[in-house]
Amino acid sequence: MSDYLFYIFAALTVICGALVIINKNPINSAMFLVLSIASMAGLFVLLHAFFLAAVQVLVYAGAVMVLFLFVIMLLDLKEEQRRKINTFGAVTGVASVAAIGYVFYQSIRNTPLPNAVAHSEGDTVVLGKLLFTDYVLPFEILSILLLVAMVGVILLSKKDLK
C-alpha cells in the first residue's frame, strides 16, 4: 500500500513542479508550488520524518506561500502573459539541465547505496533531544539569523528607502 502512496506522491510532486514553471500566470505557479510542497510533505511522512512533514506544511505551504501570494497580489504582474519565451534562453536552459540531469543519473547509478531500511523515527522527541544537545549552538545562531532577517525586512519596506 505504501508503495503505491510513494508513486502517487512522487508523481504529484514532479507534475506540480513542472506546472510551476510552465504556467504563465504567477498566481497559478504559486498554487502549484503549494501542491508540490504538500505532496512532498507526504513523501516525508512515508520516510517516517513526521516532525519535518508538519514543519514543511506549516512553514512552507503556510507562511512562505502566503507571503508569496501577498507579494504577487501587491505587484501588478499581468504583463507577464503577453511576453514570449526567449528561444535562445530555452535551448541553452534545456541543454544545461539535460547535462546536469545526466550527471545526476550517472552518479546515482554508479554509487553503492545503502538498501536496508533503518529504524530511525523522526518524531518530535528524538529530534528535539538532538536539537538541544548536539546542535544547540547552530540553533541559537539560527535564532539570531531570524532576528537579523526581521530587522532587515522592516528596514527594506520602509517608505523612504535611500
Added chain:
Amino acid sequence: MHIPLEHYLIVSGILFSLGLLGVIMRRNLLVIYMCLELMLNAANLALVAMSRFNDNLNGQIMVFFIITVAAAEVSVGLALIVALYRKRQTAHVEDLTTMKN
C-alpha cells in the same frame, strides 16, 4: 517490499532539474524565486531519504535548519523585490539592465 533509496534520489534529481530549468528560462523575478524554493525542496528530500536509509538523524536536523534559513531568505528577498518594484515599476529581469553598459 519497500521503495529503494534510488527512487527517492531520482525524484529529488528531477525536481532539482525542473527548478534549475525554471530559474534559467523564466523571466519573472517572483517565479524565479519559486523555482529556487523548488530546488531547496529537492535537496531537502534527498537529505531526508539519506537520513532514513543510513539510520542517522543528523540529516533531518540539517533539513530543519534549511527550512528555517529558506524562510528568512524568502522574507528578505520578497522585501527586496517589493522595494525594487516601488523604484522601477517592474519585476522582470529583462527590464533591469542598469549594470549592463
